[in-house]
Amino acid sequence: MAEINLKRVTKRWGDFVGVHEFDLDIADREFLVLLGPSGCGKTTTMRMIAGLEDPTSGDILIGGRRVNDLDPKDRDVAMVFQSYGLYPNMNVWENIRFPLKVRKVPEEEHEERVRRASAMVELDDFLHRKPAALSGGQRQRVALARAIVRTPKVFLMDEPLSNLDAKLRVSTRAQIKNLSHELQVTTIYVTHDQIEAMTLADRVVVMKQGIVQQVGTPTEIYDNPANTFVAGFIGSPAMNLMDGEVVDGTFKAEGVSIPGFSGVSGPVTCGFRAEDASVAEGEGEVGAPVYSMELLGDSTMVTVRAGGALVAVKAPKEFRTQIKAPFSAHVPASICHLFNTETGERIA
Ligand code: ATP
Numbered sequence: 001m002a003e004i005n006l007k008r009v010t011k012r013w014g015d016f017v018g019v020h021e022f023d024l025d026i027a028d029r030e031f032l033v034l035l036g037p038s039g040c041g042k043t044t045t046m047r048m049i050a051g052l053e054d055p056t057s058g059d060i061l062i063g064g065r066r067v068n069d070l071d072p073k074d075r076d077v078a079m080v081f082q083s084y085g086l087y088p089n090m091n092v093w094e095n096i097r098f099p100l101k102v103r104k105v106p107e108e109e110h111e112e113r114v115r116r117a118s119a120m121v122e123l124d125d126f127l128h129r130k131p132a133a134l135s136g137g138q139r140q141r142v143a144l145a146r147a148i149v150r151t152p153k154v155f156l157m158d159e160p161l162s163n164l165d166a167k168l169r170v171s172t173r174a175q176i177k178n179l180s181h182e183l184q185v186t187t188i189y190v191t192h193d194q195i196e197a198m199t200l201a202d203r204v205v206v207m208k209q210g211i212v213q214q215v216g217t218p219t220e221i222y223d224n225p226a227n228t229f230v231a232g233f234i235g236s237p238a239m240n241l242m243d244g245e246v247v248d249g250t251f252k253a254e255g256v257s258i259p260g261f262s263g264v265s266g267p268v269t270c271g272f273r274a275e276d277a278s279v280a281e282g283e284g285e286v287g288a289p290v291y292s293m294e295l296l297g298d299s300t301m302v303t304v305r306a307g308g309a310l311v312a313v314k315a316p317k318e319f320r321t322q323i324k325a326p327f328s329a330h331v332p333a334s335i336c337h338l339f340n341t342e343t344g345e346r347i348a
Contacts, residue, residue, distance in 0.1 A: 001028045002063050002076075002153035002186040004049065009058035011044050011210075018044045020210045021058070031180050031187045035197040035233070036207035042190040045207075046156050049188065051075050063153060073102075075154075078147035082159040084139045086131040086146075092118070093127040096145045103150060117149040120179060137168040144176070148183060155180065155187040161196065173199060194234050198222070206230050224337075228344040231271050231337065239271045242307025243341055251336070253307030255288035260333030264348065269339040274301065274312040276335035279319060284328040286311065290321050302327055 004026040011018040019041040026032050034042040047053035049060060051072035060067050067075050078099070086095050096114045105113070118124055121141040131139055140160060147155060160176070161169045177200055180187045191197055197204045198218040206213045206221065206229075214226040225231035231239040244253025244267070251258040251270050258270065277286070279302075288304035288311075300319045303312045304327050313329045321327060338348040 003028045003061075004154065004186060004188070005059075005061040005064075006045075006049075007059040007061070009045070009048060009055045009060060011041070011048060011053065012056045017210050019048070019055075022212060024205065024212070024215060026186060026188065029184045029186055031177075031189065031200060031202045033197040033201035033204045034188065034190045034207060035192065035194060035204050036213075037192055037233075039209075040207040041210040042192075042207060043158055046158055046188060046190050049075075049154070050077055050079055050156050076152050077154040077156055078150070078152040080143050080147045080155070080157045080160045082162045084131070084143040084163075086139060086142055088131055091128050091130050092123060092134070092142050095131070095142055096123075096149050099146060099150050105150065113149050114145075117145040120148060120182070121145045121175065136163050136165075137172060140164060140168075140172060141175075144179065148179060151183060152185065155185050155189075157187065157189045159191055160189075161191075161193075169196075176200065195236060198234070206233060224346070225271075226346055228269055228271070228339045231339070235273060237274055237301070237312045239273050239337070240309065240311040241269050241271045241339070242309055242311060243267070243269050244307050246338075251333075251338075255304070255306035256286050256331075258285040258331055258333055258336060261336075261338065261348075264338060267341045268347065269341045269344075270307070271337040271339060272331055272335050274314045277313045278330045279313065279315045280328040280330040282328070285331040286313075287326070287328040289324045290327045292323065293321055302329075304329075 006022050006024045009022040010020055022045055034045060036042055048055050062075060093114055096117055097110050100110050121144050123141055123145060161172055164172060189200060201218055203217055204221050205215050208229050214221055214230050222234055228241055242253050242256055244251055246261050246264045246268055249262045251261055286306050288306045290302060291305050292303045294301040299317050300315045301312055302315050303310050339346055
C-alpha cells in the first residue's frame with residue numbers, strides 16, 4: 001500500500017513561502033496531478049515528497065510511515081524529470097538497468113526486468129544506442145523505463161512531456177496513463193498544462209502562490225471551479241469572466257443583461273464557458289460587435305468585448321461573421337457561475 005499523506009506541509013525560505021500548509025491524503029494507486037502556473041510551488045511539493053527538499057514544517061507519510069527524516073533512496077519513489085537525466089556514456093539497456101544495480105537487485109533478474117520495462121515503452125529496438133543517438137521522445141521513454149524497471153511504491157513525474165513536440169506529447173501522455181494503470185503505482189504528476197491535468201488525473205490539485213486553490217476530479221474542477229483563478233486556468237478557452245452588477249435579479253454589464261439571479265445583488269463576477277453559450281437568433285443576453293473570429297475546424301470561435309473582458313462563444317463550424325459586425329449570444333443564467341468580485345470565491 002502506498003498511500004501518501006501530506007499534513008500541513010510548508011516550505012519557507014526566509015520570509016518567502018514556497019508552499020503553504022499543503023494538506024492532502026493521496027490514495028494508494030491514485031494518479032494525482034499538481035497543476036498551476038510557474039512558481040506556484042508544484043516542484044517544491046514534489047521534491048519534499050521525494051526527500052530532495054526538507055519541509056520547514058509539517059509531516060509527510062508514505063504507506064503510513066513518516067518519511068521526513070528518510071533519505072530519498074530509502075523512500076522507494078522513482079522520479080522522471082523534464083530533463084531526462086540519462087547517463088550519456090551508457091547505452092539504453094545500461095541506463096534502464098541502472099536502478100537495479102544501485103539497489104543490488106540480483107544480477108540474474110536484470111535481463112528480464114530491463115526487457116519488460118523497455119517493451120512497455122516500445123524501446124526494444126534501441127537498447128544498444130547511446131542517449132545522444134535518440135530523439136527527444138525516445139529519451140523520454142528511456143527515462144520512463146528506468147522509473148518502471150523496479151516497480152517503486154510511488155512515481156513522481158515533473159513535467160515529463162515538456163520537451164516533446166505536440167504530437168509526441170499526446171502519444172506519450174496516453175502511454176503514461178496506460179503505464180500507470182498497468183503498474184497500479186501511486187503517481188504524482190506535475191504540470192502547468194491543464195489539458196495534461198484533465199486527461200491524466202484521477203484528481204487535480206490546483207495551486208497558486210504556494211496555496212492549494214482546489215482539489216477535485218477533472219470534472220468537478222471544470223464544472224464547479226472554486227474561484228475565478230481556477231475558472232480562468234481550466235478549459236481551453238478558459239471560462240469567460242465578466243465584471244458587473246446584479247440589479248433586481250438581472251446581471252448587468254457593458255453589452256450584457258442576464259435575468260434569473262434571484263437572491264443575489266450588488267457587484268459580482270459572472271462566468272460562463274464558450275461551449276455552453278450559443279449564437280442567438282434575435283437579441284441575446286450578450287450583444288456586442290465581433291472582436292475576432294477563429295475557425296477551429298469542428299467549430300467557429302467568436303470573441304466579443306463584453307463586461308470589460310474578451311468573451312468567447314463557440315458557434316457551429318459553418319458560422320461566419322466579420323470583425324465589427326453585430327453579434328448576439330444566448331447566455332442564460334442556467335449556464336452562469338457567479339463569483340465574489342473582490343475575493344474571487346464562488347457564490348453560485
Ligand atoms: P515551475 O512550473 O516554473 O517549475 P513550480 O510551481 O514548480 O514552477 P517551484 O519550483 O516549486 O515552482 O517554486 C515555488 C517558488 O519557490 C518559486 O517562487 C521559486 O522561486 C521559489 N523557490 C524555489 N526554490 C527556492 C530556493 N532554493 N530558495 C528560494 N526560493 C525558492
